[in-house]
Amino acid sequence: MVFHRLFPLFLPMFMLPTPPTPVARNADWTPIYAEFDGVEMALVPPGCFMMGHDNGRRDERPAHRQCIDQPFWIDRFEVTNAQYGSEGAFPGDQVPRGNLTWFEARDHCLQRGARLPTEAEWEYAARGVDSLIYPWGNTLDTRALIFDGNANNRLREVGSRPSGASWVGALDMSGNALEWVASIYRRYPYAPDDGRENMADTTSPRVYRSGWGSYIDFGLSASIRFRAYPDSRDWFVSFRCARDWSADEGIGT
Numbered sequence: 001m002v003f004h005r006l007f008p009l010f011l012p013m014f015m016l017p018t019p020p021t022p023v024a025r026n027a028d029w030t031p032i033y034a035e036f037d038g039v040e041m042a043l044v045p046p047g048c049f050m051m052g053h054d055n056g057r058r059d060e061r062p063a064h065r066q067c068i069d070q071p072f073w074i075d076r077f078e079v080t081n082a083q084y085g086s087e088g089a090f091p092g093d094q095v096p097r098g099n100l101t102w103f104e105a106r107d108h109c110l111q112r113g114a115r116l117p118t119e120a121e122w123e124y125a126a127r128g129v130d131s132l133i134y135p136w137g138n139t140l141d142t143r144a145l146i147f148d149g150n151a152n153n154r155l156r157e158v159g160s161r162p163s164g165a166s167w168v169g170a171l172d173m174s175g176n177a178l179e180w181v182a183s184i185y186r187r188y189p190y191a192p193d194d195g196r197e198n199m200a201d202t203t204s205p206r207v208y209r210s211g212w213g214s215y216i217d218f219g220l221s222a223s224i225r226f227r228a229y230p231d232s233r234d235w236f237v238s239f240r241c242a243r244d245w246s247a248d249e250g251i252g253t
Contacts (some may be wrong), residue, residue, distance in 0.1 A: 031169030145175030
């Protein structure tokens, strides 16, 4: 594929000529990054994966095949205090902006010309076509993430555990902040056309993702899911944005 390189490719100020084609293995993809309004994003190619985890919590079952038909971009890092323009419960420019409602996360992405990722997109960007348990592989490595065992009960600077990067180069998709996604919380199997992606629904619980706790089996996995009402806040819940790939869109603008 013309987009693949032996090292991560950063695209500063030009357009991709054609969209990436579906991949069959995580190893077939080399990360591609670009900046949009000063925010670094990673390109996610199309592909299919097993969403959920049959050995996880009840709402992660059944594991089921899910296909992402169109490429998209996802933030490499959780949205920081500096990017959002104010601090949450934890200070520091590069700390994830937590303590936001789902509405505030949604609106920030829209102001950037982006959107919240769907639950399927988020999990695919974290696990890939290999359907890994964790973004980095199938074995827990506590050196690869910020979690309840090493965080001292606070959020830490984004990207501080580079060995925990996902196959597309996204950081902190397990650990550090939990993250709002677009989707309404419903049981699996995931079906994008069953109403769970209704952005006009202002009352149903929404999903937030990213493992934090080591107190349950696979509690740090990339398949674990949680829910909260969209007007609720939590010190540890932040977000990242996504945007559709477009051949007509200048990269880095």
